[in-house]
Amino acid sequence: QVYLVQSGPEVKSPGASVKVSCKTSAYTFSGYGISWVRQAPGQGLEWMGWINTYNGNTKFAQSLQDRVSMTADTATSTAYLELRSLRSDDTALYFCARDRSRDGSYYFDSWGQGTLVTVSS
Amino acid sequence: SYVLTQPPSVSVAPGQTASISCGGDNIGSYSLHWYQQRPGQAPVLVVHDDSARPSGIPARFSGANSGNTATLTISRVEAGDEADYYCQVWDRSSDHRVFGGGTKLTVL
Numbered sequence: 490q491v492y493l494v495q496s497g498p499e500v501k502s503p504g505a506s507v508k509v510s511c512k513t514s515a516y517t518f519s520g521y522g523i524s525w526v527r528q529a530p531g532q533g534l535e536w537m538g539w540i541n542t543y544n545g546n547t548k549f550a551q552s553l554q555d556r557v558s559m560t561a562d563t564a565t566s567t568a569y570l571e572l573r574s575l576r577s578d579d580t581a582l583y584f585c586a587r588d589r590s591r592d593g594s595y596y597f598d599s600w601g602q603g604t605l606v607t608v609s610s
Numbered sequence: 611s612y613v614l615t616q617p618p619s620v621s622v623a624p625g626q627t628a629s630i631s632c633g634g635d636n637i638g639s640y641s642l643h644w645y646q647q648r649p650g651q652a653p654v655l656v657v658h659d660d661s662a663r664p665s666g667i668p669a670r671f672s673g674a675n676s677g678n679t680a681t682l683t684i685s686r687v688e689a690g691d692e693a694d695y696y697c698q699v700w701d702r703s704s705d706h707r708v709f710g711g712g713t714k715l716t717v718l
Contacts, residue, residue, distance in 0.1 A: 524707060526653075533710075534653065536708065536709060584652055584653070586653075591658075591659060592641075593700075595700040595707055596700075597643075597645070598655050600653055602652055603652055
């Protein structure tokens with residue numbers, strides 16, 4: 490059984506930054522990428538970006554690329570998402586997911602429990 | 611970027627068959643994946659690569675993908691299948707993962 494355990498809820502002011510962690514276990518961390526997906530209240534899933542946990546390469550959604558960073562610590566098998574210059578519309582549930590590739594296909598076969606980030610003045 | 615289109619809602623009676631569509635330009639040339647998200651929970655992969663089921667997913671869940679439409683079919687629908695369902699592809703031109711807007715399945 491693969492585990493992805495995320496950090497707890499956050500409340501931030503507009504303009505601040507937030508860093509969410511995703512600690513993994515029961516698999517080889519550097520053998521799979523990690524994607525981050527968010528879900529605003531009552532809305533659908535939005536892919537934010539992906540990190541190659543082996544070499545640190547990243548790919549971000551165009552709408553977020555100026556404000557987002559993703560890192561991976563292979564020593565602790567933990568991935569991190571940082572989002573800067575927070576706005577009210579960044580209020581959402583943030584998920585990490587194991588990003589599995591298969592013959593050029595990419596999908597998410599295990600998910601964290603989600604971290605609620607609330608941006609409010 | 612690539613766009614996936616899903617109906618907002620589908621309703622079905624218990625024991626019947628539900629079909630949830632996912633449309634996109636030449637979607638049959640993409641590997642298509644489906645997720646189930648029950649209220650208040652994280653998504654769960656139910657079909658990958660068009661029609662493959664992960665271990666633990668009942669055989670009642672099946673998928674097909676051809677032309678401009680992919681379909682998730684749930685046979686003998688149960689109350690516990692009530693959830694939001696999302697399709698997803700990898701857009702090779704942008705190297706982005708893309709989700710459809712989601713379909714709420716209601717079991718009457």
